[in-house]
Amino acid sequence: MSSTRPAARAGTSAPAGNGSDGANRSLELGPRDRLVGQLYVEGNLRVVGTVEGGLEVTGSVEIDEGGKVTGPVTARDRLIVGRAGSLKGDVRVARLVVQDGATFSGNVSMGKFVEAPPKPVEVVESEPVKVIEPVKVAEVARAPEAAKPAELFNPAPAAQPVKPVQPVKPVQPLKSVQPVKPVQPVTPVRPVKPVQAVKSAQPARPQQPNKPPQKGKRR
């Protein structure tokens, strides 16, 4: 998760969360306070008001007593959503407490904090390059107006023989497929009774057109 701290704070070196100064700083957004935007706090934050936007805090965040946060929350220490708190947004925290009665929706990722967690390196598998089939000149020439097929179609790239791209690896045989368990023998199905031969099948009556179609016919 990218840091949301504003540019003005970029000069600050180590986060103060583990330092003695700043650790005890505490900020509160009261019940009538309202924040729209991004907030970065070195210290703790208590939200009793409304926040629409992202919060990043080096200490703990507490949302309670009607506090409502809509947006992502990052807390290096702990996030507490109290029984009267509401949080809607993705959360990245070291510790999380949600009290019964709280409202909370979003993605949660917990664990030790690493500065800018490294993305897993994606192994880009090179797709086998399709061999472009050279344009069949013979076909083109057959067309009556195609006097100069080379100009019209410009088949230059196709003309060069494409190097055989990496040979396609043979598909690895599946390793040790689990042996199929023997299916339990199916309980013998009752033999179907022979249907009684219909006596002298009557020809189907033509449907009466003025009858509305019946739903859920019983049989």
Next chain:
Amino acid sequence: MDVQEAVAESTHVASADDNGDAKRDGQRKFTMGPNDSLEGKLVYDGSVHIDGHVEGEFRVTGNLDVATGATARISIEAANVTVKGNVEGAVNVKDKLTLGKNARLSGDIVVRRLQIEDGASLNGHVRMGDIEQHPSGG
């Protein structure tokens, strides 16, 4: 809903005590011990206590709790769920989900009420609100 699908494929399903499937207050309870294990799908009309190791799918009409030290790789559907051990999988709770202080849960959660104690670990998506019920209860 195929109740018959409940596969008894466990290596050692057992009742830890004598009350493996006991009736308590009119409610059936399926109790596992720390050395038990179960793999497969369980549809159970009652409450389930998970211990040891389980893998598969649990659909329970009552409460489901995962004991401390238990490991579960399951998808859960239950009325109330209490997790004290490790759970990996989707959790669908009709009422309340409680994560104890040693709980580890990774998976997506749909729940009406949520309580997470300090020390619990959660990774996944949480959605709160009323669950749309399946049309047939079973």
